[in-house]
Amino acid sequence: MSVTVYAPASIGNVSVGFDVLGAAVSPVDGTLLGDKVTVAAGTEPFSLRCEGDFVAKLPAEPQENIVYHCWQVFARELDKKNISLKPVSMTLAKNMPIGSGLGSSACSIVAALDALNRFHDNPLTETELLALMGEMEGQISGGVHYDNVAPCYLGGLQFMVEELGIISQSVPSFDNWYWVMAYPGIKVSTAEARAILPAQYRRQDIIAHGRYLGGFIHACHSQQPQLAAKMIKDVVAEPYREGLLPGFKQARQYALEAGALASGISGSGPTMFSICDDLEVAERIARWLQQHYVQNDEGFVHVCRLDSQGSTEIGSEY
Ligand SMILES: Nc1ncnc2c1ncn2[C@@H]1O[C@H](COP(=O)(O)OP(=O)(O)O)[C@@H](O)[C@H]1O
Numbered sequence: 001m002s003v004t005v006y007a008p009a010s011i012g013n014v015s016v017g018f019d020v021l022g023a024a025v026s027p028v029d030g031t032l033l034g035d036k037v038t039v040a041a042g043t044e045p046f047s048l049r050c051e052g053d054f055v056a057k058l059p060a061e062p063q064e065n066i067v068y069h070c071w072q073v074f075a076r077e078l079d080k081k082n083i084s085l086k087p088v089s090m091t092l093a094k095n096m097p098i099g100s101g102l103g104s105s106a107c108s109i110v111a112a113l114d115a116l117n118r119f120h121d122n123p124l125t126e127t128e129l130l131a132l133m134g135e136m137e138g139q140i141s142g143g144v145h146y147d148n149v150a151p152c153y154l155g156g157l158q159f160m161v162e163e164l165g166i167i168s169q170s171v172p173s174f175d176n177w178y179w180v181m182a183y184p185g186i187k188v189s190t191a192e193a194r195a196i197l198p199a200q201y202r203r204q205d206i207i208a209h210g211r212y213l214g215g216f217i218h219a220c221h222s223q224q225p226q227l228a229a230k231m232i233k234d235v236v237a238e239p240y241r242e243g244l245l246p247g248f249k250q251a252r253q254y255a256l257e258a259g260a261l262a263s264g265i266s267g268s269g270p271t272m273f274s275i276c277d278d279l280e281v282a283e284r285i286a287r288w289l290q291q292h293y294v295q296n297d298e299g300f301v302h303v304c305r306l307d308s309q310g311s312t313e314i315g316s317e318y
């Protein structure tokens with residue numbers, strides 16, 4: 001028996017909701033821009049094989065791979081429920097560049113935990129699993145934040161409520177929005193990009209942040225796309241992080257002049273996103289970013305839509 005799960009790329013923060021808003025995205029051309037994890041019956045308690053475009057960037061030791069840590073916490077949770085753990089042979093297809101701002105660690109975490117849970121006939125609830133995903137993300141990035149794992153797992157645009165036993169709830173978005181994702185091919189460590197942020201913010205920034213985030217969520221629920229796009233402004237992270245992203249300011253300026261509704265840093269960068277409501281405009285911006293924002297052969301640009309499904313079982317054998 002085996003189960004394969006695909007987990008998509010995600011945009012942490014979506015500029016306006018630092019740590020509390022995230023979106024799952026998938027390329028319109030059908031490219032699977034995310035990680036795949038297969039769990040099959042094993043002969044020893046745990047084994048891991050890695051493949052995929054970015055396999056060379058993973059830690060050499062399987063015990064340092066986040067997939068191994070996922071298996072450990074999954075085992076811990078099953079133990080608490082007196083459910084026996086099956087021996088597993090896991091395969092990670094690492095298709096997502098690490099330190100890209102596309103939720104690379106979240107992709108592996110979500111695909112691994114979702115696949116392990118399905119392989120064991122879903123002993124953990126959606127919320128229990130999401131809590132574990134947040135714990136794993138916190139281990140890697142130096143602070144628990146669900147804005148990658150929640151959309152990656154649940155799909156769509158997700159807002160972290162973290163109250164009444166609910167971690168995240170979905171926010172309505174706009175069906176005609178295209179999300180142009182441009183990864184320049186360089187690495188920015190999430191932990192380092194978090195460490196440079198101020199410990200405290202000025203009152204005027206807090207007021208602006210509240211207005212933008214509240215305004216964005218209101219505009220989504222009342223389906224006002226122009227207002228929603230105007231609210232996509234980041235006073236929490238972008239002013240401090242844009243120095244880590246060569247060419248970001250010029251690229252954002254170009255995108256806005258070319259007709260994008262909004263642009264920003266995806267997660268902690270260096271990927272940037274631009275939102276367009278016209279496919280031709282999105283493709284024109286994508287071509288420009290490919291020429292001017294991408295720095296090397298590892299970089300890429302994809303025109304995406306929101307991925308409403310989140311992690312998905314794409315193969316199984318019983
Ligand atoms: N399966 C994995 N996928 C991604 N990163 C992993 C994995 N296993 C271990 N790591 C380590 O976790 C860290 C992820 O870095 P981070 O900047 O948080 O990436 P991202 O922002 O793309 O999620 C790196 O040090 C990487 O070596």
Ligand SMILES: N[C@@H](CCOP(=O)(O)O)C(=O)O
Binds near residue numbers: 013147193
């Ligand atoms: N809210 C986090 C999101 C990090 O996303 P990643 O894709 O860069 O891991 C942050 O901004 O630190």
